[in-house]
Amino acid sequence: MKYKNKQLTTENTNFQSLAKKFGTPAYCYSYSKLKENINNFKENFKSFSPLICFSVKSNTNLNIIKEIKKFGLGADVVSKGELMLALKAGVNPSKIVFSGVGKTYEEISFAIEKKILLINAESKSEIQEINKIAKQKKKIVKVGIRLNPNTDAKTLKQISTGKSENKFGVNSKKFYELVKYCENSKNISLECLSVHIGSQILDHKPYERMLKAVSNIINKTNYKFKFVDLGGGMGISYSDKIKKLNYKKYNSAIKNFLKKHDTKIIFEPGRSIIGNTGTLISKIIYIKDGGAKKFIILDAAMNDLMRPALYGAVHKILPVNKSNNVSKNIYEFVGPICESTDKFVTLKKFQKLKEKDFIAICDVGAYGMSLSSNYNLRPKPVELLVKGRTIKIIKNRQKHTDLI
Numbered sequence: 001m002k003y004k005n006k007q008l009t010t011e012n013t014n015f016q017s018l019a020k021k022f023g024t025p026a027y028c029y030s031y032s033k034l035k036e037n038i039n040n041f042k043e044n045f046k047s048f049s050p051l052i053c054f055s056v057k058s059n060t061n062l063n064i065i066k067e068i069k070k071f072g073l074g075a076d077v078v079s080k081g082e083l084m085l086a087l088k089a090g091v092n093p094s095k096i097v098f099s100g101v102g103k104t105y106e107e108i109s110f111a112i113e114k115k116i117l118l119i120n121a122e123s124k125s126e127i128q129e130i131n132k133i134a135k136q137k138k139k140i141v142k143v144g145i146r147l148n149p150n151t152d153a154k155t156l157k158q159i160s161t162g163k164s165e166n167k168f169g170v171n172s173k174k175f176y177e178l179v180k181y182c183e184n185s186k187n188i189s190l191e192c193l194s195v196h197i198g199s200q201i202l203d204h205k206p207y208e209r210m211l212k213a214v215s216n217i218i219n220k221t222n223y224k225f226k227f228v229d230l231g232g233g234m235g236i237s238y239s240d241k242i243k244k245l246n247y248k249k250y251n252s253a254i255k256n257f258l259k260k261h262d263t264k265i266i267f268e269p270g271r272s273i274i275g276n277t278g279t280l281i282s283k284i285i286y287i288k289d290g291g292a293k294k295f296i297i298l299d300a301a302m303n304d305l306m307r308p309a310l311y312g313a314v315h316k317i318l319p320v321n322k323s324n325n326v327s328k329n330i331y332e333f334v335g336p337i338c339e340s341t342d343k344f345v346t347l348k349k350f351q352k353l354k355e356k357d358f359i360a361i362c363d364v365g366a367y368g369m370s371l372s373s374n375y376n377l378r379p380k381p382v383e384l385l386v387k388g389r390t391i392k393i394i395k396n397r398q399k400h401t402d403l404i
């Protein structure tokens with residue numbers, strides 16, 4: 001995104017014209033950024049050509065998954081709905097992995113019928129259930145076991161998944177037991193060790209510790225895993241101050257790991273592929289004087305973008321039309337929802353704004369629309385994909401009649 005003649009643009013299209021044509025709030029994705037992210041991701045790990053399974057939970061737009069699939073990526077899914085979506089987008093089942101602590105009978109059956117690459121199981125009960133269903137269907141099912149390596153990902157506690165207090169995976173003792181259990185289960189073929197320690201990780205050291213834990217457990221079990229699925233979690237820069245993840249160091253830690261273990265690496269990235277491709281365009285409905293600060297009341301709210309209310313996440317806000325007129329007021333950007341947490345950010349310095357101006361909330365491609373809701377019976381925003389000169393509606397704005 002850059003300013004051209006003081007107008008914020010993406011791929012030469014200015015956000016003001018998009019806002020006027022398609023209305024607000026509107027999610028808008030940049031195809032060229034998506035392509036750049038995928039190519040960079042592949043380049044970072046090219047020496048061992050991993051299988052990259054896009055984490056569908058981060059963005060569940062069918063057209064986005066279709067575009068991602070064209071780059072040869074697979075999918076990481078966590079529900080029957082996500083699996084159906086990935087299949088509808090044309091993702092090859094042999095590139096789909098299924099994670100999650102609570103897969104139901106119906107979900108497991110569906111995954112088996114669709115012959116996906118792996119069901120990454122997270123408990124003994126789940127493995128027993130998979131074995132039972134596979135037996136009924138007279139099939140041998142390929143599974144992974146998710147290890148909880150008790151590694152601190154040094155990220156927000158709400159999005160940490162690899163510590164012993166988290167519900168995900170099994171500890172090393174249990175893992176060892178489950179390997180034995182799988183070896184004795186006729187309808188299970190154990191092919192993968194999976195692990196995912198959290199999201200928005202910006203320090204490579206937790207990944208190094210995770211690899212060490214994985215290496216130790218493989219040595220201890222003395223089992224030959226065809227795949228090691230390292231999950232996702234690679235963080236992005238939501239602000240200019242945030243230090244980027246050192247991919248070189250993560251890559252070399254994996255290369256060292258591969259010297260000791262002959263296996264195929266799987267990744268499940270979400271945010272690092274789609275996060276910075278998305279922008280939420282919103283219009284200022286009112287500006288309300290709140291004494292010490294001014295409330296900039298937007299037409300986008302926590303139902304459209306939940307991350308600030310849910311995690312205290314901060315997304316950069318940019319004016320769609322730039323001016324040099326700096327405001328003397330503190331601005332608090334809020335939505336119209338009847339909750340005090342319906343607030344995006346408070347800024348001490350911003351250009352002077354007026355009612356009906358448009359603003360852009362940045363880096364909302366991951367866990368933006370996918371976490372949205374209809375709270376306060378608000379219809380979900382339109383989604384647009386900007387690809388060079390073409391602008392495509394990739395999801396219509398919901399109508400009130402869809403909801404009532």
Ligand code: LLP
Pocket residue numbers: 055058076099100159161196198199200231232233234268269270271272307311366367371
């Ligand atoms: N694999 C598994 C098993 C996961 O649980 C997740 C994310 C991913 C892969 C993808 O992680 P990523 O590369 O996107 O970091 N709603 C939160 C993030 C929750 C992440 C949940 N699991 C947020 O808005 O920050």
